[in-house]
Amino acid sequence: MNAKSILVVDDETHILHVVSLKLRYAGFNVLTARDGEEAMDALAATPVDLIITDFQMPGINGVELAGQVHATAARRHLPIILLTAHGLTLEPGVMERAGIVLCLSKPFSPREILSRVTDLLAPALVVEDSGALI
Amino acid sequence: MHTALTVKNSPTAAPLLRLAERWRPAGVYLALLEPGGAVQWIDPQMPRAMNLCLTGDRTLADYVGRRGHPAAGAPHAVLPVVPGVQVHVLPVQRRRKIHGWIVAVMRTDMVRASEELQRLAGRAQLDTWAVAQQMVRVPQVPEASAAALAGLVGQMYDDLALAGTATQELSGVTEQLTAVYEEISLFYKISSGMRFSQKPDAFLENVCREVQEIGSFGAVGVALARQEEDAAEPVIDEMAVLVGSCPAPRHEIMAALHGPIAAALLAGETQIHNDRRDLPPGATFARRLACVPLIRDKRILGALLALDKQSDAELNSADLKLLSNVGNQCSIFLENASLYQDMQGLLMGVLHALTRSIDAKDAYTRGHSQRVAELSRTLARRAGLSDEQCERVYLSGLLHDVGKIGVPETVLTKPGRLTDAEFEAIKKHPTIGAQILGNIKQLQDILPGVLYHHERWDGRGYPYNLAGEDIPLMGRIICVADSFDAMSSTRTYRPALPLETVLNEIRRCAGAQFDPNLARLFVALDFSPYRRAIEEHVPIIPMVEIAI
Numbered sequence: 313m314n315a316k317s318i319l320v321v322d323d324e325t326h327i328l329h330v331v332s333l334k335l336r337y338a339g340f341n342v343l344t345a346r347d348g349e350e351a352m353d354a355l356a357a358t359p360v361d362l363i364i365t366d367f368q369m370p371g372i373n374g375v376e377l378a379g380q381v382h383a384t385a386a387r388r389h390l391p392i393i394l395l396t397a398h399g400l401t402l403e404p405g406v407m408e409r410a411g412i413v414l415c416l417s418k419p420f421s422p423r424e425i426l427s428r429v430t431d432l433l434a435p436a437l438v439v440e441d442s443g444a445l446i
Numbered sequence: 447m448h449t450a451l452t453v454k455n456s457p458t459a460a461p462l463l464r465l466a467e468r469w470r471p472a473g474v475y476l477a478l479l480e481p482g483g484a485v486q487w488i489d490p491q492m493p494r495a496m497n498l499c500l501t502g503d504r505t506l507a508d509y510v511g512r513r514g515h516p517a518a519g520a521p522h523a524v525l526p527v528v529p530g531v532q533v534h535v536l537p538v539q540r541r542r543k544i545h546g547w548i549v550a551v552m553r554t555d556m557v558r559a560s561e562e563l564q565r566l567a568g569r570a571q572l573d574t575w576a577v578a579q580q581m582v583r584v585p586q587v588p589e590a591s592a593a594a595l596a597g598l599v600g601q602m603y604d605d606l607a608l609a610g611t612a613t614q615e616l617s618g619v620t621e622q623l624t625a626v627y628e629e630i631s632l633f634y635k636i637s638s639g640m641r642f643s644q645k646p647d648a649f650l651e652n653v654c655r656e657v658q659e660i661g662s663f664g665a666v667g668v669a670l671a672r673q674e675e676d677a678a679e680p681v682i683d684e685m686a687v688l689v690g691s692c693p694a695p696r697h698e699i700m701a702a703l704h705g706p707i708a709a710a711l712l713a714g715e716t717q718i719h720n721d722r723r724d725l726p727p728g729a730t731f732a733r734r735l736a737c738v739p740l741i742r743d744k745r746i747l748g749a750l751l752a753l754d755k756q757s758d759a760e761l762n763s764a765d766l767k768l769l770s771n772v773g774n775q776c777s778i779f780l781e782n783a784s785l786y787q788d789m790q791g792l793l794m795g796v797l798h799a800l801t802r803s804i805d806a807k808d809a810y811t812r813g814h815s816q817r818v819a820e821l822s823r824t825l826a827r828r829a830g831l832s833d834e835q836c837e838r839v840y841l842s843g844l845l846h847d848v849g850k851i852g853v854p855e856t857v858l859t860k861p862g863r864l865t866d867a868e869f870e871a872i873k874k875h876p877t878i879g880a881q882i883l884g885n886i887k888q889l890q891d892i893l894p895g896v897l898y899h900h901e902r903w904d905g906r907g908y909p910y911n912l913a914g915e916d917i918p919l920m921g922r923i924i925c926v927a928d929s930f931d932a933m934s935s936t937r938t939y940r941p942a943l944p945l946e947t948v949l950n951e952i953r954r955c956a957g958a959q960f961d962p963n964l965a966r967l968f969v970a971l972d973f974s975p976y977r978r979a980i981e982e983h984v985p986i987i988p989m990v991e992i993a994i
Binding site for chain 2: 326329330333334398419420421422423424
């Protein structure tokens, strides 16, 4: 069973470092990008299993990035987690259209991110193992 | 003589391994020695012939051994071993201390079967000619460049080692940053979750749970201070909250830790005990203990406790900081919750005093308002209203007869039948009550109970002849409770009626005077506490939990 890969996108490098470290210690492969453009480049080069992206970034924001990713047939299934500043609420429907399965507000707990990521990626692991539905 | 080749994994060796890969094709072969001269690493892909030049005799070992601790800027030496081969030795030096030696060996000229080569080969029991032949195949490095190349290797090694250190440091910083993120997230959660109207226990339990997880403590708990009425000091004798793996029952933990808690409160700061011997004899259930006093403005509120780390490690300064900060937030919460409770108590005390004084004008109505409040709340609960709504009904029941203050006392206490004029005066009490309370913003929602408790389901009530569901629910509820209490207590004009009689009357009047559904629910209630209250002519002690 190969380790799952996660792409983390944020213009604040300290967040990239913290989230990457937490996920790597847990056994995931982690790719990082500092804005939407770098993210799309990274995705073109390497397939991933999940994306975590900040909302506020230079260039296209997290929702727009998610939308672009979600629009490609090959990546439509990718779960996307959005990190937002506290208090930001998205219009209903926006999340669904962009393929965002979860919004976490900052300040976030690294433990919680790991826990949510594990939950999102776990079922797939189990299904692949036995081939049967849970 | 070093004949054994050893490879040791170390941060110092790692950069050299990478360099060896790059330099090997150019004919520069590398090795790393410890400060004392022992071989830490030697390129396993180095041709045997070149290896021989390093390990074949004691030239290298002696040189390094002699150098000891050289002055800053010790020279980069070239050792003579075999003509045609240069052995360069560069010190790995940080702040005047030698951490090791880099050895770069190169063939700079033809290597003949010289005396020196014969001696080395002989010692290693190898054929001199075979060794010389192998030498021919080793790439030759221009003699003029050899020193510069060796220097370059040394420089690259330094840079790589520095980069390695920086990466390690970055990892360390990132780990610490992760811990800080958790703390910030926790404090954010705590502050946004603070609602001073909620019971302390629920809030504290959440906080303890989060802290226990973040700090990986064995157990975390809070003991609250209790101020007895006549006691000089508050007493802490109960563990209100305890989460995690609780090694003993709460009361046992509380009893055993009484001493350390008192000490922390006296000192006014968090105290950490990492040695079991520092703990009181009864505290066999823990090895490490942290006590955080919860004090605001010299007022003792309680203590936050942490027992053991899950890893059994000692409690350190990071734990101290986390617990102190959380303790501070808990203190703020407890102080505010306490002030809030005080306010609540004051308010309800005043309202009870007010209604008691109104009821007391007539000995027969003493306690009436409070009994109606209690009965109304119970009926509201049975009717499925929320806890908060039930408390509003209670308040409305308590104040429903406030308007009687505007009715002449002679009319209120008159034995025997009232004249029409006197009756009209009494009928004003709902509207008078609503006027009295009408300007109080926080009581707007309870006015319906005050104004409409004399309306009848069949529309023949007062003051507005409202009927059925046009009568606000609060009014309908209090109507039932009010009538029940009036019938069940002795009045100036008749004695108290037995319970069954009263309940039958309520059943009979369901649909006429009373909301049939509420009447049905009411007669099914348990009246034993009420009976006692009537007999003792005292109000039932109300339990006020939620506020205005």
